[in-house]
Amino acid sequence: xxxxxxxxxxxxxRWYQDVIAKAELADNxxxxxxxxxxxxxxxxxxxxxxxxDARIKATGAENAYFPLFIPESYLHREAQHVEGxxxxxxxxxxxxxxxxxxxxxxxxxxxxxxxxxxxxxxxSYRDLPLLLNQWANVVRWEMRPRIFLRTSEFLWQEGHTAHxxxxxxxxxxxxxxHQVYEKHMRDLLAIPVIPGRKTDRERxxxxxxxxxxxxxxxxxxxxxMGTSHELGQNFARAFDIQYSSAAGVREYAWxxxxxxxxxxxxxxxxxxxxxxGLRLPPLVAPTQALVMVVKETDGSITAAAKGLVDDLAAAxxxxxxxxxxxxxxxxxxxxxxxxxxxxxxxxxxxxxxxGNVTLARRIxxxxxxxPIGGVVAAVTEALVxxxxxxxxxxxxxxxxxxxxxxxxxxAIEASQSGWAKLPWSAVGVDGEAKANESAITVRCxxxxxGSAPAAQDEPNLTAILGRSY
Amino acid sequence: xxxxxxxxxxxxxRWYQDVIAKAELADNxxxxxxxxxxxxxxxxxxxxxxxxDARIKATGAENAYFPLFIPESYLHREAQHVEGxxxxxxxxxxxxxxxxxxxxxxxxxxxxxxxxxxxxxxxSYRDLPLLLNQWANVVRWEMRPRIFLRTSEFLWQEGHTAHxxxxxxxxxxxxxxHQVYEKHMRDLLAIPVIPGRKTDRERxxxxxxxxxxxxxxxxxxxxxMGTSHELGQNFARAFDIQYSSAAGVREYAWxxxxxxxxxxxxxxxxxxxxxxGLRLPPLVAPTQALVMVVKETDGSITAAAKGLVDDLAAAxxxxxxxxxxxxxxxxxxxxxxxxxxxxxxxxxxxxxxxGNVTLARRIxxxxxxxPIGGVVAAVTEALVxxxxxxxxxxxxxxxxxxxxxxxxxxAIEASQSGWAKLPWSAVGVDGEAKANESAITVRCxxxxxGSAPAAQDEPNLTAILGRSY
Numbered sequence: 001x002x003x004x005x006x007x008x009x010x011x012x013x014r015w016y017q018d019v020i021a022k023a024e025l026a027d028n029x030x031x032x033x034x035x036x037x038x039x040x041x042x043x044x045x046x047x048x049x050x051x052x053d054a055r056i057k058a059t060g061a062e063n064a065y066f067p068l069f070i071p072e073s074y075l076h077r078e079a080q081h082v083e084g085x086x087x088x089x090x091x092x093x094x095x096x097x098x099x100x101x102x103x104x105x106x107x108x109x110x111x112x113x114x115x116x117x118x119x120x121x122x123x124s125y126r127d128l129p130l131l132l133n134q135w136a137n138v139v140r141w142e143m144r145p146r147i148f149l150r151t152s153e154f155l156w157q158e159g160h161t162a163h164x165x166x167x168x169x170x171x172x173x174x175x176x177x178h179q180v181y182e183k184h185m186r187d188l189l190a191i192p193v194i195p196g197r198k199t200d201r202e203r204x205x206x207x208x209x210x211x212x213x214x215x216x217x218x219x220x221x222x223x224x225m226g227t228s229h230e231l232g233q234n235f236a237r238a239f240d241i242q243y244s245s246a247a248g249v250r251e252y253a254w255x256x257x258x259x260x261x262x263x264x265x266x267x268x269x270x271x272x273x274x275x276x277g278l279r280l281p282p283l284v285a286p287t288q289a290l291v292m293v294v295k296e297t298d299g300s301i302t303a304a305a306k307g308l309v310d311d312l313a314a315a316x317x318x319x320x321x322x323x324x325x326x327x328x329x330x331x332x333x334x335x336x337x338x339x340x341x342x343x344x345x346x347x348x349x350x351x352x353x354x355g356n357v358t359l360a361r362r363i364x365x366x367x368x369x370x371p372i373g374g375v376v377a378a379v380t381e382a383l384v385x386x387x388x389x390x391x392x393x394x395x396x397x398x399x400x401x402x403x404x405x406x407x408x409x410x411a412i413e414a415s416q417s418g419w420a421k422l423p424w425s426a427v428g429v430d431g432e433a434k435a436n437e438s439a440i441t442v443r444c445x446x447x448x449x450g451s452a453p454a455a456q457d458e459p460n461l462t463a464i465l466g467r468s469y
Numbered sequence: 470x471x472x473x474x475x476x477x478x479x480x481x482x483r484w485y486q487d488v489i490a491k492a493e494l495a496d497n498x499x500x501x502x503x504x505x506x507x508x509x510x511x512x513x514x515x516x517x518x519x520x521x522d523a524r525i526k527a528t529g530a531e532n533a534y535f536p537l538f539i540p541e542s543y544l545h546r547e548a549q550h551v552e553g554x555x556x557x558x559x560x561x562x563x564x565x566x567x568x569x570x571x572x573x574x575x576x577x578x579x580x581x582x583x584x585x586x587x588x589x590x591x592x593s594y595r596d597l598p599l600l601l602n603q604w605a606n607v608v609r610w611e612m613r614p615r616i617f618l619r620t621s622e623f624l625w626q627e628g629h630t631a632h633x634x635x636x637x638x639x640x641x642x643x644x645x646x647h648q649v650y651e652k653h654m655r656d657l658l659a660i661p662v663i664p665g666r667k668t669d670r671e672r673x674x675x676x677x678x679x680x681x682x683x684x685x686x687x688x689x690x691x692x693x694m695g696t697s698h699e700l701g702q703n704f705a706r707a708f709d710i711q712y713s714s715a716a717g718v719r720e721y722a723w724x725x726x727x728x729x730x731x732x733x734x735x736x737x738x739x740x741x742x743x744x745x746g747l748r749l750p751p752l753v754a755p756t757q758a759l760v761m762v763v764k765e766t767d768g769s770i771t772a773a774a775k776g777l778v779d780d781l782a783a784a785x786x787x788x789x790x791x792x793x794x795x796x797x798x799x800x801x802x803x804x805x806x807x808x809x810x811x812x813x814x815x816x817x818x819x820x821x822x823x824g825n826v827t828l829a830r831r832i833x834x835x836x837x838x839x840p841i842g843g844v845v846a847a848v849t850e851a852l853v854x855x856x857x858x859x860x861x862x863x864x865x866x867x868x869x870x871x872x873x874x875x876x877x878x879x880a881i882e883a884s885q886s887g888w889a890k891l892p893w894s895a896v897g898v899d900g901e902a903k904a905n906e907s908a909i910t911v912r913c914x915x916x917x918x919g920s921a922p923a924a925q926d927e928p929n930l931t932a933i934l935g936r937s938y
Contacts, residue, residue: 027586029536030543031573036586039531039601046532064511067503068537068575068606068622069559074499090538091563092575095621096610097556104500106537106561106575117496117505132508137537137606141565152564153537 004338007275012219017147019269023278023339026147033145033152040339041265043286045155048264049135051188051283052157055180059172061131061159066113068137069104074112077238081111084205088140090152106139111206111231111257114160115239122253124244125164129172133159148266149223149469156261162241162253166232169254170209173228174452176258177211181226189264190281190391191215191271192398193225194464196444197452201432204257208232211452214443214464216398217270220418222443222468225267226260266469271394278340279362281390282383286318289379290341292332293323294348305347308357308375312345315376317383337362342386343379363389402464408434411465415440424461441468473807476744481688482615488738492747492808495616502614502621509808510734512755514624517733518604520657520752521626524649528641530600530628535582537606538573543581546707550580553674557609559621575608580675580700580726583629584708591722593713594633598641602628617735618692618938625730631710631722635701638723639678642697643921645727646680650695658733659750659860660684660740661867662694663933665913666921670901673726677701680921683912683933685867686739689887691912691937694736695729735938741859747809748831750859751852755787758848759810761801762792763817774816777826777844781814784845786852806831811855812848832858871933877903880934884909893930910937 004022006014020026025041028034037045053063069092075082090106093099107113114132122130135157142152159176163169177195185193193213203210207229214222235241236252245251272279282288289312291305302323312319322332329346336344344360351357356369359378363386370378401418405411408431411420415435424445427435432442443464445453453461473491475483489495494510497503506514522532538561544551559575562568576582583601591599604626611621628645632638646664654662662682672679676698683691704710705721714720741748751757758781760774771792781788791801798815805813813829820826825838828847832855839847870887874880877900880889884904893914896904901911912933914922922930 027589029538030540030582030585031536031538034536034538036536037534039533042533043531045534062508062512063515064508065506065514065624067498067500067505068608069498069500069503071499087566089563089565090561092559093562094558094560094572096558096612103563113499116499120496139537143565155534 004334005275005277008218008273013146015273015275016270019273019277019338020147025265025269028147031152033142035147035151035153037155037262040286044268044280044284045262045265047284047286048184048188049157052180052184052260053135055184056133056157056159056176059131059175059180061133061161063134064132065134065136066110066117068107070107070110070113072103072105074116075105077112078206078234080234081206085109085140088142090139090141107136108138108140109257109259110134110136110158111160111235112239115235115241115255118160118162118253118255119239119241122162122241122243125246128162128164128243128253129168130162131159131172132161133157146266146469148262148269151262154262156259158259159257161256162236163256164243164245164251164253166254169230169256173209173211173230173256173258176256177213177228177452181213181228181258181260184260185213185215185225185264186391188281188283189268189271190387190394191225191267192391192395194444194446195450195452196446196464197456198227198444199432199442199456201429202442204229206231206234208234209454212444215267215271216394216401216419217267217469218273218397219270220401220466222419222464222466223263223267223270224443224468225264226258228258229256231255231257272390273340276334277338279390280340280342282342282387285340285342287320287341288318288383289343289345290336291319291321291345291347292329292336293321293325294329294346296323296325297349301347301349301352304352304372308345308347308372311376312379315380317379333360343382345375345379361386411435412438412440415466419443419464419466421462421464424456424463425459427463427465435465439467440465443468473803474744474746477687477742484742484744485739486616488742488746488807489616494734494738497616500621502611504616504620504622506624506731509755513737513749513753514731514734516753516755517653517657518626521649521653521729522604524653525602525626525628525645528600528644528649530602530630532603533601534603534605535579535586537576539576539579539582541572541574543585544574546581547675547703549703550675554578554609557611559608559610576605577607577609578726578728579603579605579607579627580629580704581708584704584710584724587629587631587722587724588708588710591631591710591712594715597631597633597712597722598637599631600628600641601630602626615735615938617731617738620731623731625728627728628726630725631705632725633712633714633720633722635723638699638725642678642680642699642725642727645725646682646697646921650682650697650727650729653729654682654684654694654733655860657750657752658737658740659856659863660694660736661860661864663913663915664919664921665915665933666925667696667913668901668911668925670898671911673698675700675703677703678923681913684736684740685863685870685888685935686736686938687742687866688739689870689935691888691933691935692732692736692739693912693937694733695727697727698725700724700726740863742809745803746807748859749809749811751811751856754809754811756789756810757787757852758812758814759805760788760790760814760816761798761805762790762794763798763815765792765794766818770816770818770821773821773841777814777816777841780845781848784849786848802829812851814844814848830855880904881907881909884935888912888933888935890931890933893925893932894928896932896934904934908936909934912937
C-alpha cells in the first residue's frame with residue numbers, strides 16, 4: 001500500500017498537514033493565515049459546540065452577540081490589553097466607499113466592547129452576576145499561521161461576566177475552568193488535560209489571573225486548550241462598570257473572560273492521530289460506524305448491510321453505508337481510517353454466508369468476526385470502550401513523556417521530548433526567562449492537591465515545563 | 470398604567486424601536502450600523518437556527534466555514550456582483566501593524582470565495598451536486614441602519630451549491646425556497662409568506678433567477694424574508710468551476726446561493742407585535758409559560774407555583790418561575806407582555822384557596838380561571854392553539870390589506886396602506902420603474918397556481934406591489 005501520510009516520527013508538522021489535507025478537514029484560505037473549515041471538520045466542531053454550549057448554559061450564562069467591529073479607541077482604554085493585541089490587529093479604514101473618521105478594528109477578543117455594554121446594563125447589585133457568552137469569529141493577524149492552531153481568523157466562544165465581589169468572580173472563573181473546559185476536554189475530546197495557573201509572564205493581556213488547560217500532543221509538545229481569566233477591576237475601571245451595593249454604595253464590578261476555540265480541533269488531531277490518520281473519539285465523530293459492502297454478488301450483501309445500518313441507526317448510532325463497490329475495498333478502508341471513523345462493519349460474501357461480518361476498530365486496529373445478530377450490541381459496547389480507550393492511551397503517553405526533575409537544567413533537557421515536572425521554586429521568574437530562551441515555557445502551575453494557586457508566589461507550587469504550539 | 474410603548478398607529482417605526490429597547494432585544498453597537506443582540510433575542514435566534522439548520526441538512530447540504538476576509542480582486546471577477554456590492558464594502562487595509570499589499574474586503578456574501586474552493590473540490594460529475602451551507606456574520610455598510618432590518622453587520626446562513634445541470638440547480642433552489650424557507654417561516658415563525666420570483670430589476674447581483682418570500686408587517690409594508698438564487702454559470706465561469714461529465718467532456722457547473730438572516734427577527738417583531746409589545750409564537754419563545762406568584766402569604770403560594778413549574782417542565786414546556794414578589798405584580802405582568810411570553814399562569818392566594826389559578830394568554834389577551842390540576846393540559850393545548858392563532862391573525866390581516874386591482878395607478882394607491890395584487894402585464898418594466906419613483910416596488914411575481922415563474926416575460930403572471938423595508 002502506498003504511503004498516504006508522512007509518518008509522525010519522521011516529521012510531525014508535515015504529518016499534521018498531511019492529515020488535514022487527506023482527511024479533507026481544512027484548506028488554507030486565500031488571505032494569508034485564514035482557513036476554510038471543510039464539512040468533516042465542521043461537523044466535529046458542531047458536536048464540540050453543542051457539548052460546550054450546554055455546559056456553559058448549565059452555569060447560568062446566556063448567549064448574546066456583540067459587533068465584529070470595535071472602535072480603535074476602545075482598545076486603548078486598558079493599557080495592557082492594547083499593548084497585548086496591537087501587533088495582531090486587522091484595521092478597517094474604509095466603509096461604504098468612504099474613509100472612516102475613526103478606524104475600526106476587527107475584534108481580536110471582545111472584552112472592550114462587552115465592557116461598554118455591561119456598564120450600560122449593570123446598575124444595581126441585583127443585576128449581578130451578569131453572565132454572557134458568545135459564539136463568534138475573531139481576528140488576530142498571524143505571522144506563522146498553522147491551520148486550527150494559529151490562524152488569522154478563528155471561531156470560538158468567549159464568555160464575559162461581571163460580579164459583585166472578587167470571590168464570586170474567582171469562583172465562577174474556576175467553575176468554567178474545571179466544570180466546563182476540563183470536563184469537555186476529558187469527557188468529550190478524550191484528552192487528559194492538566195489544569196493550572198499561568199505564570200504572570202504568560203498571563204492574558206489585562207488579566208489578574210489566567211487559568212489554562214494543557215494537553216500533550218503526539219510529539220510531546222503542549223497545547224493550551226482553553227483559558228479563563230480573572231480580570232480584577234481592570235476592565236470595570238476602564239469601561240466604568242459600576243453597581244450600587246445593597247448598602248447603596250457605588251462599586252466597581254469584578255469581571256472575568258474565558259475562551260475556547262477551533263484550536264481544539266488541532267488538539268484533537270495531534271493528541272489522537274496515528275500514522276494512518278485521524279482517530280476520532282466516538283462522542284465527537286460525525287460518523288461513528290461505517291457499514292461497508294466489501295463486494296456485491298446478487299444484491300444480498302447490500303441488502304444485509306442496509307439492514308445493519310437501519311438497526312444501528314435505530315439504536316442511536318451515527319451510521320453510514322458505504323456501498324461504492326466500484327471503488328476497491330482497500331481504498332475505501334484506508335479512507336475511513338484516514339478520516340478516523342471509529343468502527344467499520346465490513347460485510348462480505350464469504351463471511352455473510354456463515355452469518356458473520358467483521359468489526360474493525362480504528363482505535364486499536366483490531367478486526368473481529370461477529371455474528372450478524374450481535375452487531376448492535378458489539379458496536380454500542382465498542383463505542384463506549386473506545387472513547388475511554390483513547391483517553392487511557394493519551395494519559396499513558398503523557399505520563400511516559402513527563403519526567404519529574406529537580407533543576408531547571410534537567411527540566412530544559414526533559415522538555416526536548418516531553419514535559420518536565422518540578423518545583424516552581426526551582427524555576428522562578430529568572431529560570432522562566434532562561435527557559436524561554438530555549439523556546440521552553442512554563443505551561444502551568446498547580447498546588448500539591450492539583451488545585452489552582454491564587455498567585456505565583458504561593459509556596460510549594462509545582463510547575464510543568466515544555467515546548468508548545 | 471403609564472404608556473410603555475408608542476402605539477403602532479401613531480408611529481410604527483418608533484413603536485418598533487421602543488419594543489426592541491423595552492423588551493431588551495438589542496442595542497445599537499458603537500460603530501454606526503452595527504448591533505448588539507441581547508440574550509432574549511439571541512435565544513429566539515438560536516431556536517430559529519436549530520429549525521432552519523435541520524431543514525437545510527434534510528436537503529443533503531453540509532455545513533462548512535469559509536473565511537471572513539476575501540481578496541478584493543475576487544469580487545471583480547463577476548461584473549454584476551462587484552457592481553452590486555462595491556458601495557457596501559468594508560475594506561481592511563492594515564493587518565498585523567502593516568499596510569496590506571492587496572486590500573481585503575470583509576465578506577458581504579461568500580459566492581466568490583466559495584466559488585474559488587468549489588473549483589478546487591469539483592472534478593468529476595460524481596462530485597456533484599456539492600451542497601454547502603455556512604452560518605456566519607457578513608458586513609454590508611449601511612447608510613440608513615435599522616436594528617435587525619438593515620445593519621452593517623448581520624448574522625445569517627448562506628447556502629452555496631454546484632450542480633451538473635441547470636434543471637438540477639433550479640430544482641434544488643426551489644426546494645430550499647419552499648421546503649426550507651417557506652415552511653420555516655410559516656410553521657416556526659407563524660408568518661404567512663408569499664413565495665414568488667423577483668423581477669429582473671430586483672434580482673441579486675450576479676443571479677439569473679431570484680426567488681423571495683414576502684411577509685406583510687403590522688403597518689402593511691412588505692419584508693423580504695429570505696431569498697434563493699439560481700446563478701446560472703456566471704460564477705462557474707468566473708471561478709472556473711468545471712467538471713468532467715460521464716461522457717468525459719469538461720463542463721461548467723450550475724451554481725446556486727440562498728440566504729436568510731437576523732432580519733427575520735425584525736419580521737417576527739413587526740408581524741406579530743401589538744401595542745403591548747412582542748407576541749412570540751410558542752415554538753420560538755425561549756420561555757413559553759411563566760408561572761407567577763401574584764403575592765405570597767405563608768409560603769404556600771410559591772410552593773404551589775414551584776409545583777406547577779415542575780409539572781410543566783416535565784411535560785416538555787419551557788417554563789420559568791417569577792417569584793419576585795417584592796416587585797409589584799402589575800409591573801411584572803406588563804414586563805412579561807412586553808417580552809411576548811405566550812402564557813402566564815398567575816398563582817394568587819384567593820384563587821388558590823379555591824383550588825384555582827389564572828391562565829393569561831398573550832396572543833388574545835384572554836384570562837381564564839383554571840383548576841390547578843388542569844394546568845398542564847390547558848397549557849400544552851394553548852401553546853398549539855396560539856401558534857396557529859398568530860398565523861391565522863397575520864393571514865387575515867394580510868388578506869384584509871391586500872387589494873386586487875387592475876391598473877398601475879390603482880396599485881400605487883393601494884400600496885399606501887398595504888399590498889396591491891394585479892396582473893404583471895398591467896405593470897411591466899416601465900410600470901415598475903414608475904412605481905419605484907413612489908417608493909413602491911414589485912415584491913414578487915407568481916403564476917396562477919402560485920408556483921414560481923421561470924422568467925418575468927411568462928404570460929399570465931400576477932404581481933404583488935407594496936412599500937417595503
